[in-house]
Amino acid sequence: MPELQQLFFRHCKYMLYLMSLYILGWGFTDYKTIFLGLFFGTTVSLYNHWNLYRKVTRLGNAVAEGKKAYSIGTLMRMAAVIVAVYIATKFPELFNLTSVIIGVATAYAVIYIDFIIQQIFKSREKREER
Template sequence: MPELQQLFYRHCKYILYLLAIYFLGWGFTDYKTIFMGLILGTSVSLYNHWLLLRRTVRLGEAVAEGKKVYSMGTLMRMVAAIVAVYVAMKFPDVFHLISVIIGIVTVYAVIMIDFVVQQIFKSRK
């Protein structure tokens, strides 16, 4: 599991860099609702990624001990995304809905880009 946590920490670092850029965009541009939507969606995305890591580690421990695991936390991740979209719909003057949705899928884009970059580095060695 150390390599899984190492992957998570690398993804977390990239997401935090993106969040820093979003905060700068929120502070220095006129597109405040768009950047607030990206901040909300990306934060929920990072939470979902952390939750998935935690559940995966528990699954690995349970399999090693011969126990059963009933869920990977899909419902909790869906609820977090639905709550973020609900908040964006409830406060459209603060959050841009499309930006929230883009932010929610940000971690998946980061995972795919990181995979491609790691494969390129691995093929060069």
């Protein structure tokens, strides 16, 4: 499990960097609704990623101890996205709906890009060992 924790913290770090860029974009540009939508969607995405990490950790511990394993909380993550989209539609003067939806997908993009980078580093290390 330490690898999963390390992976999760690395993803959180990348997402927090992105969120700080969104705040800078919100503060220094005229695209306030777009950057606030990206920030809000990424916040929901980070929450969903944390929730999934927590549920997977619990599931792994339950399986290791031989206990019954429960759901990993798909319904809760979907509800969080639905609430975010609802809030974005209720307050269009604050949040751009498209930006919120893109922000919600940020965790998946970060996971995918991190996976590619890690695979490149692993293949480079294997070549250097030969």
